[in-house]
Amino acid sequence: MAKNEKKKASKQTGIKYLGGLLLSKMAMGGAALLRSNADEVNKLNVFPVPDGDTGDNMRMTIESGIAAIENLDTDDLAEVMRVLSHGMLLGARGNSGVILSQFFAGTAKGFEGVDKADPTVLGAALELGVKQAYTSVMTPTEGTILTVARESVEYAVKSITPKSTIRSFFADLVGEMHASLDRTPEILAVLKEAGVVDSGGAGLFYIMDGFNRVLNGEEVADNGVASSTLAKPSALNTSFGPDSKMVFGYCTEFLLQLQRAKTNIDKFDVEKLKKFLAGVGDSIVAFKTDSIVKVHVHTFTPEKVLAHCREFGEFITLKIENMSVQHTSSLNEEESSEKNEKSSSGPAKKYGIVAVCNGQGIEELYHELGTDEVVQGGQTQNPSTNDFLDAFSRVNAEHIFVFPNNGNIFMAAQQAAEIYKDALVHVLPSKNIGTGYVAISSADFENPDADAIVEEMKNAMKRVTAGYVSPSIRDAEINGIHINKGDTIGIIEKEIVISEPYRTTAAFRLAEKLLDDPNKFMLSVFCGKDSNEEEQAELNACLCESFPSAEIYFINGGQDIYPYIFVAE
Amino acid sequence: MSNYVIFADSACDIKPSVLAEWGVKTASLTFRFDGEEKEYSNNDMDTKVFYDKMRAGGTAKTSAINVERFAIEFENVLLEGNDVLYLGFSSGLSTTYNSARLAAERLREKHPERKIITIDTLSASAGFGMIVYLAVKEKEKGATIEQAATLAEGLKMRLCHWFTVDDLVYLKRGGRISPAVAFVGGVLGIKPVLHMDNEGHLINMFKVRGRKTAVASLADKYSELAENAEAGPVFISHADCIKDVEELADILKKKHGVEVEIVADVGPVIGAHSGPGTLALFFVGKER
Incomplete structure (x- = not known):
């Protein structure tokens, strides 16, 4: 046994070429490692607000690529990378996810016509990936995922010698990636101030570290929620037929009328429902309005979802779609036009x-x-x-x-x-x-x-200034403003401008800052799901008194995270 | 040369005391609140009281002047030995003008020696008031009834009405609006800017965000269309929003050095349809 493993490892040490099958395995390891660390990446948030989701976005992006190559049985590197990156392009979420998908797409271009790559070809392809990642952003910012990708690829390419193997290349790449990630706070002041490294860079590191671990024969532990179902990859261009395998699950959507006979409607816990849904699916949306719950979930077992939900009420509408069908028809060009x-x-x-x-x-x-x-x-x-x-x-x-x-x-x-x-x-x-x-x-x-x-709308957007009211989830010192955990902070565009122990005061002060601008005479207040009518009335009264000539409109937005979003114009 | 009387109706939104000064006679349209018996004319109710009632949810219905009423009023003038030049409220918004036309036809047979000229001004509120005002000035300069009529006729297609309302719901309710611009109802903060077209209909021209922008865009229309922006004349009418009148007058003065000659209340017969917060600007342009 021990002998065998040793032999295997030494064989991998000597890997001169990266082929399609190996890349597939490595990619799965990359996805698994990120999945295990997604929460940690989520928490690398510059602002102390509870909205970090970089880890989830990148995880879903790579999972979408993994789902695409799951049934691909070829050792052709170019083909595997093409399908992988295309799946990622389609599944890309969030800016980091998009950059990640562009990095892979650029690399795929570098592999065109290459069935297996040596370190030099691999390095050149990754350089193309870095280039494409940079061009995907209108104004590239250093100290982000872009820098981490660029510096590590530059380093790995520079370190190539005639003796280099795929393994030594990845060792250099991942080692430098970690170092580069640690340097991001030195480049980007907001990171330093918040005491974090760049979240996108961290996500990329976990993925590449996962690649590297597979290369070294390690099993990558997967403690995250496995969820390849949300991915809608491109590999299968056939319709769903008698011999098709269920690959993508069902997009399941319904309105559930909660029933008094079955549950205490007022105390119905949507969060608990979400947790249940997370166990059987992903891409979850669930919210409750009065006595109706709207649910959207991608799952392989819609019957479980339905049975569970019927414990609380009955369906008003119900829609279950096989996503393989949905997917194939939206991707295949002919079928797409037919649709x-x-x-x-x-x-x-x-x-x-x-x-x-x-x-x-x-x-x-x-x-x-x-x-x-x-x-x-x-x-x-x-x-x-x-x-x-x-x-x-x-x-x-x-x-x-x-x-x-x-x-x-x-x-x-x-x-x-x-x-x-x-x-x-x-x-x-x-x-x-x-x-x-x-x-x-x-x-x-x-x-x-x-x-x-478009011009008219862009001008309208330029004319407005947005302000956000948000709870703070940790202590912080930003822009010289001291923030205690649990305070309410006020953000104008991208800057924290106030922090107050009382939310109503914070909201009022933020609105005041916006309306103090002599060119602003109108304030639209989008009230989030965490705001309440009494507070809105109080806020309205205070604002009307302080700004008698301003036009102030309260609008029920029902957004999460921010109890209030202000738009001043 | 026989004398003549300029006749108008209460939709011109010029105060009775001013009309009396000008020597203009009028007849009144009437209005009544839903669920109430009593009928009022503009002079019977303070505009502030009227708009507060509307704000509180009151719905007012208006009635045109009928043929009989015009026949009596016109005949009184004729019997005094005067001819009649009737300038009337837009036929695009009311049947009042048609009543006057029918009354005039009848009276022409009865008094063939007298002249009765009726003109559909295709105007409303103080825009209509401005045509009356300019005809009066012409008369004061010694114009004959035909000359005054020609002036009014030539003026009416150049009398620009630009206005904004606080809420389109009133115009929609009264069926007094044509949707040139697809309008999203109920969107907070969106203000429509309207004008009166060559058929005397109210047309929704564009929308802006915010009352302040709406007020400023009325001034922009003045700069764009006024025939003589420095000289005027400029009339403004308003439905209980004097602050906005001041702001608009201020912009016009700063931009063109022009003074607003008459600030009128939008009386209930118009206000019942346009609602509280109506702000309207009137001036002479090259065309409407």
């Missing part, structure tokens, strides 16, 4: 709107504004590129305006816009539900010139 023909009974309208929202209140508001498709998501749940593609395919319009409503969702939307071919997709850089709302309501959709509408 579009189905959904587009009648000529395409000129303009369509797709917006990312989370919360019933804000969803209704966006629908009132004329939004065609809402993509579920927000701060802690970033939709993937593929979620956007799905939404686009349901909109029958010549132009689609997209409102990501979050800085960390913009890139996934942008990536989807580049992939999508059936409409001209314009992604507007809306940072929150409020600026998106202002932009849409400012636009004149009668204007035949789409670019002019």
Whole structure:
């Protein structure tokens, strides 16, 4: 036994070439290691607000790639990398996820026509990956995942000698990656101030460390939630038939009417339900409005979900879709156009709107504004590129305006816009539900010139200043402001400007700061699900008294994380 | 040359005392709150009281002036030996003008020696008031009834009405609006900017975010369209929002050095349809 292992290890030490099968195994190890450490990566958050999700975003991105290669049986490196990176492109979530997917996509380009790579070819391909990762960002920032990728690849390439093996290459790469990650706070002041390293860089490190461990013959322990189901990869281009394997699970969505006979409706615990759902699936959305619970989950066992939920009530609507079918038809070009023909009974309208929202209140508001498709998501749940593609395919319009409503969702939307071919997709850089709302309501959709509408909306967004009220989850000292855990902090655009022990005071002071600007005379207050009517009334009264000539509107947004989002214009 | 009287109706939103000064006679449209018996004319109720009632949820219905009423009023003038030049409220918004036309036809047979000229101003509120005002000035300069009529006729297609309302719900309820711009109802903070077109209909032209922007865009329309921006004349009417009037007047003065000649209350017969918070700007342009 011991002899065998030793032999195996020494054989791997001598690996001169990286092939497709090995890459597959390494990628799975990378995904597993990140999965085990995703929470830790989530916590590497610059602001002390409970919205870190980089680890989850990167995990879901790589899992989407893994799902794509799961049934791929080839040792052709180029093919495995192509399928892997394509799966990642589609599953990319969050800015770090998008950058990660672009890094792999660039590397895949470097492998084109290569069935196995030696360290030199591997290094050159990774360099292409770094290049593509940089170009995917409009203004690349150093001290982030980009730097970590670049420095480590540069180092590994420079260290190549005639004696180099794949293993020595990865050892150099991962070693430098760790060192580079540790240097990120020296480059990016916000990291240093918050006492963290860059979260995207950390995610990349875990993935590559996982690659490396597999290469060294280690079993990568997987303590995370296994969830390859959310991935909608590209490997299978066949329809679901008599011999098909269930690979992607079911997209399961329903409205559950809670029943008094079955449960105490007021005390119904959505968080508990979410935990149950997390055990049987992923891509979970669950929220309760009055006595109705809306659920969205991707699962292999919808019957379990249904049985469990019926313990509390009955379904008002129910939809279960085999995602393999959904997936294949949205990817295969011919089938895709066929699908579009189905959904587009009648000529395409000129303009369509797709917006990312989370919360019933804000969803209704966006629908009132004329939004065609809402993509579920927000701060802690970033939709993937593929979620956007799905939404686009349901909109029958010549132009689609997209409102990501979050800085960390913009890139996934942008990536989807580049992939999508059936409409001209314009992604507007809306940072929150409020600026998106202002932009849409400012636009004149009668204007035949789409670019002019985009311009109009961008100008509207430039005109506004956004403020966020958020609880603080740890002590911190930022911008000279002392923050105690449990305080409420006020953020204007990207800067923490106040911290107060009382939330109402914090909200008022933040609004005051926004309205003190002589050019601002209107304040829209988007109330989150954690705000309450009494507080809103108090806030409104204080603001009306202090700013008698300002127009102040309270809007039920129902967003999470932020009890209030202010948009001043 | 025989004398003539300029006749208008209460939709011109010029105060009775001012009209009396100008020597203009009027007849009144009427209004009534839902669920109430009593009928009022503009002079019977303070506008502030009226708009507070509307804000509290009251719905007012208006009634046009009927043929009989015009026949009596016009005949009184004719019997005094005067001709009648009637300038009337837009036929695009009320049947009042048609009543006057029918009354005039009847009276022409009865008094063939007298002249009765009726003009559909296709205008409303103080825009209509401005046509009356300019016709009065022409008359004071010695214009004949035909000359004054020609002036009013030539002026009406150049009388610009630009206005904003606080809430489109009132115009929609009264069916007094054509949706040129697809308008999203109920979106907080969105203010429509409207104008009156060549058929005397109210048209939703564009929307802006915020009342302040709406007020400023009325001034922008003045800069863009006024025939003589420095000289005026400029009238403003408002439905209980004098602060916005001051702001608009201020912008116009700063931009063009022009003074607002008349600030009028949007009377209940118009306000019942446009609602509290209506702010309207009137001026002469090259076209509407």
